[in-house]
Amino acid sequence: EPEVTQTPSHQVTQMGQEVILRCVPISNHLYFYWYRQILGQKVEFLVSFYNNEISEKSEIFDDQFSVERPDGSNFTLKIRSTKLEDSAMYFCASSKDRGRNFGPGTRLTVL
Amino acid sequence: KNEVEQSPQNLTAQEGEFITINCSYSVGISALHWLQQHPGGGIVSLFMLSSGKKKHGRLIATINIQEKHSSLHITASHPRDSAVYICAVGRGSQGNLIFGKGTKLSVKP
Numbered sequence: 124e125p126e127v128t129q130t131p132s133h134q135v136t137q138m139g140q141e142v143i144l145r146c147v148p149i150s151n152h153l154y155f156y157w158y159r160q161i162l163g164q165k166v167e168f169l170v171s172f173y174n175n176e177i178s179e180k181s182e183i184f185d186d187q188f189s190v191e192r193p194d195g196s197n198f199t200l201k202i203r204s205t206k207l208e209d210s211a212m213y214f215c216a217s218s219k220d221r222g223r224n225f226g227p228g229t230r231l232t233v234l
Numbered sequence: 235k236n237e238v239e240q241s242p243q244n245l246t247a248q249e250g251e252f253i254t255i256n257c258s259y260s261v262g263i264s265a266l267h268w269l270q271q272h273p274g275g276g277i278v279s280l281f282m283l284s285s286g287k288k289k290h291g292r293l294i295a296t297i298n299i300q301e302k303h304s305s306l307h308i309t310a311s312h313p314r315d316s317a318v319y320i321c322a323v324g325r326g327s328q329g330n331l332i333f334g335k336g337t338k339l340s341v342k343p
Contacts, residue, residue: 158331166277166320168330179330212275221265221324223331225277 125149127226129215135232136205144200144229146215155198156216156223157190159183166214172198205233237261240321240334247341253308255337257321260302267331268295268306269320277320280306311341 128147136142148155157169170180172190189201198217202209210233215226239258247253257266268280281288281295283304288295292311297304308315321334 156330160275165335166322166331166333168332171330179326181330214277222282223267223269223279225269225279227274227276230275 127215127217127224129213129226129229131229132227133230133232135234138207138233139204142202142205142231144202144213144215144231146198146200146217146226147196148198148215148217149219149224150196152217152219152224154178154218155190155192156218157200158214158216158225159211160214160228161208161211169200169213202231205231207233209233236335237332238321238323238334240319240337242337243335244338245340247311247339249312249341249343251311251341253311253315253339253341255306255319255321255339257304257306257334258302259304259321259323259332261323261325261332263323263325265324266297266304267322267324268304269322271318271320271336273317280319308339311339313341313343316340 130145155172158166160166168181170184171178187203191199212228212230214228216223237260241256265284267282270278283297292309294307318336318338320336322331
């Protein structure tokens with residue numbers, strides 16, 4: 124069964140550095156999402172992406188964040204200048220309808 | 235007030251017991267999702283429903299749109315069912331999901 128994959132599984136970075144989290148959605152899916160989960164807290168929506176543009180974003184998704192689908196397979200989340208509070212698990216998901224297939228997550232640690 | 239409330243927050247059961255986890259929401263929704271998050275962190279989608287009832291193996295999910303309430307039932311629970319179960323509601327055709335805080339289930343052998 125096809126799966127959403129994410130790389131890296133764990134990223135450690137210094138505050139102020141840029142990070143790019145990568146996702147490969149399921150190939151015939153049309154909708155792509157990023158979510159984050161700060162340790163011990165609930166999952167939060169960041170952004171949804173459809174037809175090569177952002178379809179919805181949350182208040183968390185400020186100017187420090189951007190998403191891109193650089194080719195036919197990858198979907199990336201960039202954080203331009205990381206802050207300590209960006210430390211979290213970041214989940215990518217994809218869907219072809221209202222369902223969701225989640226990736227395994229990338230744990231981002233900002234020091 | 236949270237838009238999605240789950241109860242209980244924590245649940246300990248003996249193997250074989252019937253388990254119910256509840257979810258109430260306060261907003262209009264297009265669909266409700268039940269998700270399972272394992273200790274390693276990965277999230278698996280269990281059900282998406284907008285009306286009625288769905289069943290998959292030992293798992294049953296129901297939703298009452300009028301009462302804005304959903305339940306997840308696990309029959310003949312097993313230690314491998316131990317996980318956090320998360321209710322999330324979707325708004326609009328492809329809108330964001332609003333997540334509950336999750337119910338941590340521990341099934342003892």
